[in-house]
Amino acid sequence: MITQKREQVYNLLRHLFLIFVVFVVLIPVLCIISVSLTPNGTMSTFFNQKMALDNWKYILGIPYEVNGAVVTSPYPIMKWLFNSLKVSALASILMLAFSTTAAYALSRYEFVGKKSGILILMILQMFPNMMAMVAFYFMLDFIGKYIPSLGVNTHGGLLLIYLGGTPFNIWMLKGYFDTIPKSLEESARIDGCSPLQTFLKIILPLSAPMITVVGLLTFIATFSDFILPSILLKSQENMTFAVGIQIFISESFAGRWGQFAAASIVGALPISLLFFSVHRYIVSGLSSGATKG
Amino acid sequence: MIITLFLISFVIIAALGIWTYFLQKQVSYRFFYPAIVLFILFTLVPIVYGVYVSLTNLKTGNLLSRAEVIHILLTDKALKEGSEPIPAKYFMKEGQYFIETKFSAAKPEGAVQLSAADVIAHLPNLLDLKVSANDGKTYSFFRTDTVAETFNLFTLENEKIKDVRNNRFLIEDKKNGRFLLDGAQVGPGFFTFKGFENYINLFNDSSLKKVFTQSLVWTFLWAFLSVLLTFSLGTTLAVLLNESNKATRLIYRIIYIIPYSIPFFISVLVFKGLMNKDFGAINAFLKLFKISPIPWLDHKVWAKISVLMVNLWLGFPYMFLVVTGILQSIPKTIYEAAQLDGATRLQTFRFLTFPLVITAMVPLLIGSFAFNLNNFVGIYLLTGGGPVIADIQLPIGETDILISYTYRLAFEGSMGQNFSLAASVSVLIFLMMAAITLINFKISEQRTKR
Numbered sequence: 001m002i003t004q005k006r007e008q009v010y011n012l013l014r015h016l017f018l019i020f021v022v023f024v025v026l027i028p029v030l031c032i033i034s035v036s037l038t039p040n041g042t043m044s045t046f047f048n049q050k051m052a053l054d055n056w057k058y059i060l061g062i063p064y065e066v067n068g069a070v071v072t073s074p075y076p077i078m079k080w081l082f083n084s085l086k087v088s089a090l091a092s093i094l095m096l097a098f099s100t101t102a103a104y105a106l107s108r109y110e111f112v113g114k115k116s117g118i119l120i121l122m123i124l125q126m127f128p129n130m131m132a133m134v135a136f137y138f139m140l141d142f143i144g145k146y147i148p149s150l151g152v153n154t155h156g157g158l159l160l161i162y163l164g165g166t167p168f169n170i171w172m173l174k175g176y177f178d179t180i181p182k183s184l185e186e187s188a189r190i191d192g193c194s195p196l197q198t199f200l201k202i203i204l205p206l207s208a209p210m211i212t213v214v215g216l217l218t219f220i221a222t223f224s225d226f227i228l229p230s231i232l233l234k235s236q237e238n239m240t241f242a243v244g245i246q247i248f249i250s251e252s253f254a255g256r257w258g259q260f261a262a263a264s265i266v267g268a269l270p271i272s273l274l275f276f277s278v279h280r281y282i283v284s285g286l287s288s289g290a291t292k293g
Numbered sequence: 294m295i296i297t298l299f300l301i302s303f304v305i306i307a308a309l310g311i312w313t314y315f316l317q318k319q320v321s322y323r324f325f326y327p328a329i330v331l332f333i334l335f336t337l338v339p340i341v342y343g344v345y346v347s348l349t350n351l352k353t354g355n356l357l358s359r360a361e362v363i364h365i366l367l368t369d370k371a372l373k374e375g376s377e378p379i380p381a382k383y384f385m386k387e388g389q390y391f392i393e394t395k396f397s398a399a400k401p402e403g404a405v406q407l408s409a410a411d412v413i414a415h416l417p418n419l420l421d422l423k424v425s426a427n428d429g430k431t432y433s434f435f436r437t438d439t440v441a442e443t444f445n446l447f448t449l450e451n452e453k454i455k456d457v458r459n460n461r462f463l464i465e466d467k468k469n470g471r472f473l474l475d476g477a478q479v480g481p482g483f484f485t486f487k488g489f490e491n492y493i494n495l496f497n498d499s500s501l502k503k504v505f506t507q508s509l510v511w512t513f514l515w516a517f518l519s520v521l522l523t524f525s526l527g528t529t530l531a532v533l534l535n536e537s538n539k540a541t542r543l544i545y546r547i548i549y550i551i552p553y554s555i556p557f558f559i560s561v562l563v564f565k566g567l568m569n570k571d572f573g574a575i576n577a578f579l580k581l582f583k584i585s586p587i588p589w590l591d592h593k594v595w596a597k598i599s600v601l602m603v604n605l606w607l608g609f610p611y612m613f614l615v616v617t618g619i620l621q622s623i624p625k626t627i628y629e630a631a632q633l634d635g636a637t638r639l640q641t642f643r644f645l646t647f648p649l650v651i652t653a654m655v656p657l658l659i660g661s662f663a664f665n666l667n668n669f670v671g672i673y674l675l676t677g678g679g680p681v682i683a684d685i686q687l688p689i690g691e692t693d694i695l696i697s698y699t700y701r702l703a704f705e706g707s708m709g710q711n712f713s714l715a716a717s718v719s720v721l722i723f724l725m726m727a728a729i730t731l732i733n734f735k736i737s738e739q740r741t742k743r
């Protein structure tokens with residue numbers, strides 16, 4: 001028998017717990033915001049010292065005053081952000097181009113090595129990338145001698161390596177393509193479409209949700225990646241955001257937490273906004289794999 | 294070696310390309326080809342290279358190939374006795390190189406002087422230049438700014454290397470990859486094929502074995518606890534929140550997603566700052582309660598707790614989202630029936646909700662386990678592997694998981710970088726991951742058959 005009182009107590013406890021977790025989630029975020037607003041802030045200030053936008057101006061490249069002298073940041077932080085966005089966007093688009101075609105082949109056609117092929121590809125993709133770093137460096141060095149725009153210190157080279165990671169996306173897309181009835185393509189074929197046209201005009205538009213998910217996951221993964229770019233990208237102009245802000249926490253810059261905090265927020269914002277706008281698709285994409293109808 | 298692999302794969306790719314697009318009719322292969330090209334080049338080749346390296350002894354002191362070492366020995370020059378180096382400047386014009394000394398002719402118009410760095414860059418071209426002095430001596434390259442009378446220290450005779458000064462042959466130590474004269478190493482070392490020696494050492498050598506086992510145990514413990522904690526918190530939140538109305542659910546959900554939406558390298562670095570023993574906000578906050586500062590990242594137990602806590606913060610939103618999705622797909626009628634039968638909340642959860650959630654989540658839980666086994670960023674950025682284990686010579690820390698240990702072996706060794714050992718640990722990690730993935734696949738297949 002559940003009484004009114006018990007019900008109320010339960011609800012109270014429930015909300016207390018939920019709110020407690022909210023605090024735990026938000027406190028680091030608030031800390032970062034407060035640190036970013038404090039000039040010369042260390043990680044222990046908390047809205048209790050004079051607040052100024054100095055750190056933000058430093059990050060955004062706007063000159064500001066310190067004790068009467070005008071200071072600009074010597075680091076092209078905004079350029080780093082732009083680089084990251086550009087590389088991630090290109091990586092998403094290209095990854096989709098290659099994954100959708102391969103997934104279509106796997107979904108629609110029978111050929112040698114189909115069954116175990118994709119499994120083997122996915123497993124091989126899991127090899128820890130540590131040793132691969134050395135290999136990538138030499139490979140891009142080699143390619144760079146013949147095609148300069150795909151060499152070591154370029155975005156093109158970075159993209160090439162990201163595109164090696166297609167198998168997982170192929171698997172997800174294939175699963176989705178399998179649910180599109182073949183009758184649609186057959187009628188298109190009767191009407192005279194070539195396989196390429198069928199692919200472009202029928203399959204792709206119908207797969208929009210999955211394509212969004214794959215594109216987004218690729219974007220987020222490449223934006224956050226810092227190991228590969230830190231090995232490949234050497235010149236400051238070319239660095240992605242993830243690599244660039246490592247400078248702010250290296251030993252020689254200990255204590256520049258204020259600027260790091262502001263940079264963190266600037267870097268986190270695009271991804272967060274992107275994520276919030278499409279989290280519903282990701283949830284349904286992930287859990288549909290789990291429940292399987 | 295990597296270039297050889299690369300060229301071989303180019304040939305294979307070209308051959309496949311011709312076959313796919315010109316020699317056979319099936320369209321399917323043409324769709325598949327681009328992805329395969331990229332996969333071969335950037336996934337397969339590094340793996341083959343990694344396996345190859347694990348079978349050698351590539352490390353600091355043995356970084357060059359045998360051919361390169363021989364070349365270095367044969368071009369090594371020494372000063373002739375009694376000779377003094379004289380100053381020289383090096384110039385280049387249109388691919389031709391010139392030396393200017395007090396003996397030599399003036400350089401042609403428009404020749405550019407090479408700086409010290411340029412000299413090193415163009416070294417192979419400069420080594421053969423000679424200056425004939427009016428005293429009958431011949432000078433050649435000695436340093437970036439001098440020439441001198443030099444002679445080659447070593448020559449090649451009957452496929453062996455001879456030391457010119459005392460006419461003795463160098464002995465090649467094939468096992469360790471170096472050349473010896475009277476037992477002392479001459480010149481740099483080169484890498485040799487060692488077979489499975491690295492793997493055997495991992496399992497036999499006592500200090501290596503201890504290190505390897507310890508980090509293996511912690512790696513599995515870390516992955517298991519991470520999954521357990523994130524799943525527990527995520528499920529609890531999802532179930533508790535399920536009873537509220539739509540608006541409340543949406544607000545809470547947006548807040549709970551925040552840790553997941555911030556790029557994780559940023560969050561981890563933020564926590565690193567917050568957990569700093571002397572300057573971090575957490576200890577500053579505790580100071581208000583007169584609690585002495587806790588060494589979050591420096592103490593062997595606290596460091597482990599810290600990484601788990603941070604991983605919990607980062608990971609629970611994912612579990613929360615997925616379990617929410619699953620809960621939404623459970624038909625409400627089941628709950629109504631349970632309520633009619635008089636089940637309490639706890640009973641409903643234990644016998645209805647939980648089994649349904651678990652069966653749906655098994656593949657994802659295993660996937661999360663596999664992910665955390667290799668979660669380099671979570672460990673490395675926060676503690677760098679953690680406080681170093683004191684009584685062992687090798688660079689391993691309390692919170693090092695296998696993959697962060699591998700990274701440190703390969704790129705950070707203060708006692709030299711050991712790529713071959715790192716490669717062998719990588720291969721072992723890969724075999725474990727492959728096994729786990731296969732098991733995961735089999736389980737998913739079983740479930741869909743039901």
